[in-house]
Amino acid sequence: MIFYFSGTGNSEWVAKKVADKLSDKAVDIISLDLAKLRGEMKIESEKYIGFVFPVYAWGVPEPMLNFVKKLKGANEETNAFTFGICTCGEDAGLAMKKLSKTYPLCSAYSIAMPNNYVIGSELESDEVVLSKIKNAESEIDKISLEISEGKKQYRVHEGSLASIKSSVVNKGFNKFARSTSPFWVIKDKCISCGLCAKGCPSKAIELENGNPVWKKGNCYQCLRCINSCPSKAIQYDKKTAGRKRYNIAKYV
Numbered sequence: 104m105i106f107y108f109s110g111t112g113n114s115e116w117v118a119k120k121v122a123d124k125l126s127d128k129a130v131d132i133i134s135l136d137l138a139k140l141r142g143e144m145k146i147e148s149e150k151y152i153g154f155v156f157p158v159y160a161w162g163v164p165e166p167m168l169n170f171v172k173k174l175k176g177a178n179e180e181t182n183a184f185t186f187g188i189c190t191c192g193e194d195a196g197l198a199m200k201k202l203s204k205t206y207p208l209c210s211a212y213s214i215a216m217p218n219n220y221v222i223g224s225e226l227e228s229d230e231v232v233l234s235k236i237k238n239a240e241s242e243i244d245k246i247s248l249e250i251s252e253g254k255k256q257y258r259v260h261e262g263s264l265a266s267i268k269s270s271v272v273n274k275g276f277n278k279f280a281r282s283t284s285p286f287w288v289i290k291d292k293c294i295s296c297g298l299c300a301k302g303c304p305s306k307a308i309e310l311e312n313g314n315p316v317w318k319k320g321n322c323y324q325c326l327r328c329i330n331s332c333p334s335k336a337i338q339y340d341k342k343t344a345g346r347k348r349y350n351i352a353k354y355v
């Protein structure tokens with residue numbers, strides 16, 4: 104069983120491809136009822152247990168970390184080949200080493216995928232996006248083969264200053280940077296489709312008079328809402344006007 108979390112589709116795409124190659128199943132942790140799953144699946148008899156997710160500030164996103172802790176909580180014995188794959192725009196820091204401390208992993212990988220961090224800078228060109236996706240396809244083939252052969256690997260692009268980024272900077276991100284207050288909507292552009300509210304994994308958004316309102320003070324900052332709004336009506340401070348938006352659905 105391969106568990107995934109994904110904001111803009113990269114990690115979902117990777118998880119489903121790997122699952123397909125391993126003849127296994129990929130499951131979204133956000134819509135997952137763990138208690139129900141436990142009734143249907145026995146961890147000890149799974150062949151593979153995999154976690155696939157985006158890197159957030161050189162760390163593991165909160166929903167994935169919480170899920171992994173819950174899964175580990177039962178402390179079932181497993182002979183499964185355990186692995187983690189993170190997707191990242193550039194580098195992953197020590198995210199996979201941290202995950203491995205919570206849930207021991209036989210193998211850990213990072214895959215460079217298109218950057219979705221539109222609130223930080225302009226996004227990549229279509230050319231760069233397509234080339235990253237193409238390279239990822241061959242990496243997925245290689246990773247899937249290694250996993251199926253039971254080869255233990257640690258192939259993670261940690262990048263520079265990994266230990267500082269994954270500790271101090273990651274803590275700062277989780278404590279201070281996940282506020283929803285910078286999000287706002289250009290009301291004239293909003294077509295009241297409700298996709299932002301429906302798709303938010305934090306359940307932070309509600310529609311009021313047809314427009315989104317961020318009801319929770321903090322969210323996961325997956326950036327699905329701002330990237331997936333069909334009218335580009337969602338903005339973040341003054342940073343995102345005129346910038347591209349990203350969702351893998353446009354490219355695959």
Ligand SMILES: Cc1cc2nc3c(=O)[nH]c(=O)nc-3n(C[C@H](O)[C@H](O)[C@H](O)COP(=O)(O)O)c2cc1C
Binds near residue numbers: 108161195218325
């Ligand atoms: C809040 C946030 C933080 C991010 N931090 C990093 C990072 O530390 N390193 C990196 O290379 N990419 C970073 N990214 C880029 C994503 O990890 C990358 O685009 C990922 O493939 C998105 O996956 P998804 O489409 O499954 O959500 C960040 C993106 C977001 C939204």
Ligand code: SF4
Binds near residue numbers: 293313332
């Ligand atoms: S996704 Fe965009 S257009 Fe649809 S309700 Fe939300 S802000 Fe409005």
Ligand code: SF4
Binds near residue numbers: 303305308317326328
């Ligand atoms: S409010 Fe937007 S960025 Fe925050 S979790 Fe929901 S969809 Fe993701």
